Amino acid sequence: MLDGAHGAAAADAVRLVLDFARAVGASRLIDCVCAHVDGCLYHGQASLDFVERFVSLGGRVKVPTTLNVGSVDLIHPDLFIGDPALGSAGKRLMEAHVELGCTPSFTCAPYQTLFRPRLGDQVAWAESNAIVFANSVIGARTNRYGDFIDLACALTGRVPDYGLHRNENRRAGAILELVGFEDADADQAGGIAVAAGLSLGRSCGETIAAITGLPACTSEDDLKALGAAAASSGSVAMFHAVGLTPEAPDLATATGGKDVPVATRLGPAEVSAILAGLSTVPDGSALTAVALGTPHFSLAEFDRLMPFLDAAPFAVPIYVNTGRHAWERLVADGRAARLEAAGVTVVVDTCTYVTAILRELSGAVMTNSGKWAYYAPGNLGVDVAFGTLADTMVSAKAGRVVRA
Incomplete structure (x- = not known):
């Protein structure tokens, strides 16, 4: 790739990936089976310039690549009521990614599509909730790849071998303990998951936590909400839900057998307080x-x-x-x-x-x-x-x- 055998776009992209690998201390690159690109949401001209360069060089992604949300609804364009110039630039950014061979999925939930990876797959995913879901709920392996580097990984099919791509970095280093939710129903489980996620992000940051005590009725959509809340309130890229997620059949497996501290304990009162804190208006408000x-x-x-x-x-x-x-x-x-x-x-x-x-x-x-x-x-x-x-x-x- 560096020598240009795969084209000028791949050569540029692999230089970026190698520089990134050096910056994070990775000693090698490894293959990824798919990518999910967050950079199709327009944040300014630099967003578009970066992608247009690869289009002009004839770039094509090397692995199946889904796209995160863009700035406009291309199916219902009349819904957009913002600045027409921004809408036009956002539309072009979405289209340019498709010209590189990306799948026009335009979803923050690529795990709900046909491109869902499998347990153990190495992937290059961006978008905070998708990263958490891939690592935690599926057991695929990705780091927090941001705009630009996500596309570079897709154009090369390579990721640096560091962080959550490696077994030793996927163990829980803290416990978030939920108590008193054994009889929660399906409607309540969603709120409990959101509260657990917000607390996880605030109390654990980048530390992987094992969550115990989630209701037995907790669904995949509840775990999706948990991960999204955790990634919003902190730098969470992975969690273990003991008895629910694939790398945590029990607490000992989640922690690798180590004795780790309880970072937070949440009961019904704490969960209610966290959820109440999300509202900026009182009940009864218009x-x-x-x-x-x-x-x-x-x-x-x-x-x-x-x-x-x-x-x-x-x-x-x-x-x-x-x-x-x-x-x-x-x-x-x-x-x-x-x-x-x-x-x-x-x-x-x-x-x-x-x-x-x-x-x-x-x-x-x-x-x-x-x-x-x-x-x-x-x-x-x-x-x-x-x-x-x-x-x-x-x-x-x-x-x-x-x-x-």
């Missing part, structure tokens, strides 16, 4: 919208949402972010039409906390996503109410924050 799907809504989450549509019409707009893979299924099985008839706007290719889609921001927005609640006040300047899926839907009906 709403202007409901925002769901950060990370992107799965088909299983749409299954849970559909019965709530019987309460339509709703007092405020409801936005649900999801990926194209889910959208295609919703269209095919008729659920997309039912969602539209109920006044639900399905947003594809992007997310409502990173781009201008919400029409009205004068009041609070309610969400069941810890990540959306964590970032939206700073990104959008909006007040937020956090609740379960049931809470958000009864609130959408009432037009104010109420609890199911």
Whole structure:
């Protein structure tokens, strides 16, 4: 590659990967089986210049490469209400990545697509929640690859052999203990997972934690929410959920047999306090919208949402972010039409906390996503109410924050 045998784009990309490997102290590169690129979200001209260079050099990714959310919904372009120039540049950035051979998935949940890696696979993934999910829930192996280096890894099919690619760095060094949640139901499990994730990010930082005491009904979507919250509030790239994730059948396996400290212990009171802290407005406050799907809504989450549509019409707009893979299924099985008839706007290719889609921001927005609640006040300047899926839907009906 360095000698140009694979083209000028690959030569440039492998130089970047080698320089990065030296910076992190890796002694060699290893093959990766796939990549997920976060750099297709427009952050300025440098984002576009970087990718256009590889396009001009005739670059092609060497491994299957999915794309994270972009700045616009290419399927529903009329949803974008921001600066047209930014929308145009964002659209071009998304298209340029596709010209490099990337799959136009445009989802922050590539693990919900056909490109989901397997246990033990070495991958080059960016996007904070996807990184945590790959390492923790799937047991694939990736470090926190950011913009630019993610594409360089995809163009070479190589990653530096360091960090979470190596067995010895994947053991838990702390314990997050949950107590008193044995009888929690499926709706409660999501909130418990979000609280555990936020606490994990704040108390453990980059230290891998083993989480004990999660409810037995904890779903993959709950673990997705846990990882997203943890990556939002801290530098978490991996956790072990004892008895639930593949590298933690028991605590001893998760820690490698070492005696590690309990960093945090959470009971019902602590979890309630953490979740209450996500809301910037009190119960009873007026709403202007409901925002769901950060990370992107799965088909299983749409299954849970559909019965709530019987309460339509709703007092405020409801936005649900999801990926194209889910959208295609919703269209095919008729659920997309039912969602539209109920006044639900399905947003594809992007997310409502990173781009201008919400029409009205004068009041609070309610969400069941810890990540959306964590970032939206700073990104959008909006007040937020956090609740379960049931809470958000009864609130959408009432037009104010109420609890199911």
